[in-house]
Amino acid sequence: MKHVCLIVAACAVSIPAFAAPPLNPPLPPPRPAFEGGPRAAFAKQVPLPPPRPNFEGEAKPDEPPAEPPAPAAEVVPAPAPAVPAVCAALASGRAIGVSLPAIPGDGGCGVASPVRLTGVRLRSGATLKLSPDATVNCEMAGHVADFLDGEVARIESAGMGRIVEVRHAGAYECRGTNRVVGAKLSEHARGNAIDLRTFKFKDGHTLTVGTDRSPAWSGVKAAACERFGTILGPGSDPTHTDHLHLDMRARRSKSICQWVLD
Ligand SMILES: [Zn+2]
DSSP states (O other), X not given: OOEEESSSSOXXXXXXXXXXXXXXXXXXXXXXXXXXXXXXXHHHHSXXXXXXXXXXXXXXXXXXXXXXXXXXXXXXXXXXXXXXXXXXXXXXXXXXXXXXXXXXXSTXXXXXXXXXXXXXXXXXXXXXXXXXXXXXXXHHHHHHHHHHHHHHHHHHHTTSOOEEEEEESOOOOOOBGGGOTTSOBOGGGGTOEEEEEEEEETTSOEEETXXXXXXXXXXXXXXXXXXXXXXXXXXXXXXXXXXXXXXXXXXXXXOEEEOOOO
């Protein structure tokens, strides 16, 4: 503490000097105005660290590290669709239709070389329509084409009119014999059979197995029994009253030929 000498000449007594406070103390200089208040002011005064680089997938402290990206899946080209082999009967032009991809099947069903048979190129040059389209195996397609070509030529040569269409009641189908559950597999299940039903003539009239009597049937039966392994028509059993079942089942002995003609 300083002492002030009251007597300049001889300063015998000194008393502490109390500075009287000013009556109107000056206000402190105004603080600079910072937008956003003190924190903002601090933020403006303290430089921020440079931003961290933005790494995608950066792991957070409490999360397990992200797994590395999976490698791109190897692109395997899709296999080209199997191109069915050309059936000889189609290639020769006798049978009209298209080769189909192999038909897989369970329990022995299926066809390795199926054909959608739509008609027959007759020896006359005309086209015989098969209705509806019939799916059979390639060998059967050739036999059906040759058989129908021969029978149409024979019937037409007998003066019975021109045949333009043959209708059938069934071809490939995965089923047991005579549609009996548990029975041995039908030749239909291998594309090895067809059920012929009707000859249709150009003038519109028809000749139907089991419905129409005709002298033409004896020739049809003889030719069928010569070519096919199994022939079942009206009179053979109750399931063949209205069509002629023809198949190429291989038999050790003579074919089964059952068709009772009036
Ligand atoms: Zn049949």
